[in-house]
Amino acid sequence: MKKRFVHTPEGVRDIYGQEYMRKLTVEELLHTKFRSFGYQDIQTPTFEFFDVFSKEIGTTPSKELYKFFDKEGNTLVLRPDFTPSIARCAAKYFMEESLPVRFCYSGNTFTNTSNLQGKLKEVTQMGVELIGDSSVEADAETIALVADALLAAGLHDFQISVGDVEFFRGLCREAGLTEETELALRGLISEKNYFGAEDLLIQENVQEHYRKSLLKVTELFGSYEAIEEAKKLVCNPLSEEALHRLEKLYECLKIYQADKYITFDLGILSKYHYYTGVIFKAYTYGIGDAIVKGGRYDSLLGKFGKDSPAIGFVIVVDDVLEALSRQNIETDVQTNDTLVVYSDATFQRALEKSVDLRREGICVTLCPYKNSKGQTDEEAGGTDEGYGIYRSYAENNHFSRILFLEEKGIREVLLTTTGRMEENWHE
Numbered sequence: 001m002k003k004r005f006v007h008t009p010e011g012v013r014d015i016y017g018q019e020y021m022r023k024l025t026v027e028e029l030l031h032t033k034f035r036s037f038g039y040q041d042i043q044t045p046t047f048e049f050f051d052v053f054s055k056e057i058g059t060t061p062s063k064e065l066y067k068f069f070d071k072e073g074n075t076l077v078l079r080p081d082f083t084p085s086i087a088r089c090a091a092k093y094f095m096e097e098s099l100p101v102r103f104c105y106s107g108n109t110f111t112n113t114s115n116l117q118g119k120l121k122e123v124t125q126m127g128v129e130l131i132g133d134s135s136v137e138a139d140a141e142t143i144a145l146v147a148d149a150l151l152a153a154g155l156h157d158f159q160i161s162v163g164d165v166e167f168f169r170g171l172c173r174e175a176g177l178t179e180e181t182e183l184a185l186r187g188l189i190s191e192k193n194y195f196g197a198e199d200l201l202i203q204e205n206v207q208e209h210y211r212k213s214l215l216k217v218t219e220l221f222g223s224y225e226a227i228e229e230a231k232k233l234v235c236n237p238l239s240e241e242a243l244h245r246l247e248k249l250y251e252c253l254k255i256y257q258a259d260k261y262i263t264f265d266l267g268i269l270s271k272y273h274y275y276t277g278v279i280f281k282a283y284t285y286g287i288g289d290a291i292v293k294g295g296r297y298d299s300l301l302g303k304f305g306k307d308s309p310a311i312g313f314v315i316v317v318d319d320v321l322e323a324l325s326r327q328n329i330e331t332d333v334q335t336n337d338t339l340v341v342y343s344d345a346t347f348q349r350a351l352e353k354s355v356d357l358r359r360e361g362i363c364v365t366l367c368p369y370k371n372s373k374g375q376t377d378e379e380a381g382g383t384d385e386g387y388g389i390y391r392s393y394a395e396n397n398h399f400s401r402i403l404f405l406e407e408k409g410i411r412e413v414l415l416t417t418t419g420r421m422e423e424n425w426h427e
Contacts, residue, residue: 011121021398022331023124023321026153027106030126030315033152037145039104039128044085046107050075052084057303058273059084066112078110081272082314083297086129091304100132119289120318127294129312134298136245139278140252142311146282146292147258153320154329158284158291160261161221163268164246165275165295167230168217170239175210183273185214190269194218220266224250230266242277249278274300278311286326291319337363339394339402344368346405353405365399387413 008014015023035041050067053059060080067077079085086103094101106126113121128145130138143160150158168189172182181204188197194215201211213233220230227243227250234240246264253259268279270293279295294313301308324331338357342350347368354364367390387404394402394415404411414422 018398021333025331025333026321027126027317029152030149033149034104034128039102042103042105044089047076047078048085050077052088053077053080057084064111064113066110080109080111082125082127083312087300088304090131091301091306095306100130102130104128124317125314126317127312127314129310131310132308134309136248137252138311139249140256142294142313143280144253144256144258146313147261149315150282154324154331155284158261158282159263160280160282161263161265161268162278162280163265164242164278166277167239167242167266168269170234170236170242171214173238174236175206175214186269187271189218189267190271218267222263226264226266284323287319287323291316291323333398335398335400337399339365339367339390339399340405341367341369341390341402342405345407350405
């Protein structure tokens, strides 16, 4: 007998029923908010050439990619990250565009890692990319959109931590670190491996004064005062300019009324090496990792032939749904679905009724009548026992009403969001 594969591989899962309806609802809420800021939809392939996500690009490490070959022998990968794909696409189709372009997207990403820690290998991500605008105002728009999008999804208790990669890069140059050492140090600090970071600096014979400064960035977080503390730590133009930009950014976010969600973290870094300026992550209760990650990547498009500044972010939809669940926040799933239950004698009327309802824009599911005991409607005598399985089915699948087409008329059962049922009879 053939083995029946009914389980999914580790790191992926099925989503169906009410859970999937909630997911689709949240995705639509996020998408509507993206579009309200003028972002246009874009779709890129699920798999790309390996070079789009290579080490030179600065994205996901090769060992964490799902790699395979096409018939020509090219190495292909399932996308682990949307940003390089959007950058490639923008460089190809918007090479001559001089004004800023705004993209929003939705899809699944894939990471081949054994260090799951409760995470999925396939997750749904939604995000935006603002290309062609290097201003602080563009930074503020992007971060304000994060706040608005999370609010639209139903979250209210969240925090957006903001930093700037250039602040850390300035400290590295001031200490005389090589680019290789800087990238290694960024990786250790982003993983919160502070002892490893200290050991690396000692091995590289970095002076104690600079070691303390580089490690102290992990302590520079909190309210706006964190920027004032950071000023005391540096005396190089790159870091000073980064702090000045963060000050201007905060003033812009006040205008957006998003400042109450903002904290600063000068030690915030990323395993993605393509970030070049402001960088941010959003956190909420019940989720151990950031539910939003983003930042500025002014050099990435140049890798694909178009020198242009850019900034963007990604929302991990699965984590947002988990946060909503753990915070007991209900997602209002709107539906006008109708279940039409018929017998052999009423099939034609049921079909005619369904055609009319669908023309009105109502979703209709036709279902032949049979109760849990296999009884017909006459045998059940119109009792609740005869209709109970349909009511349970309708509740579980978010139908707003049931129409039982009987020979003498239509029994209508309305299902309210509170679980209460109203029953009407129509001749």
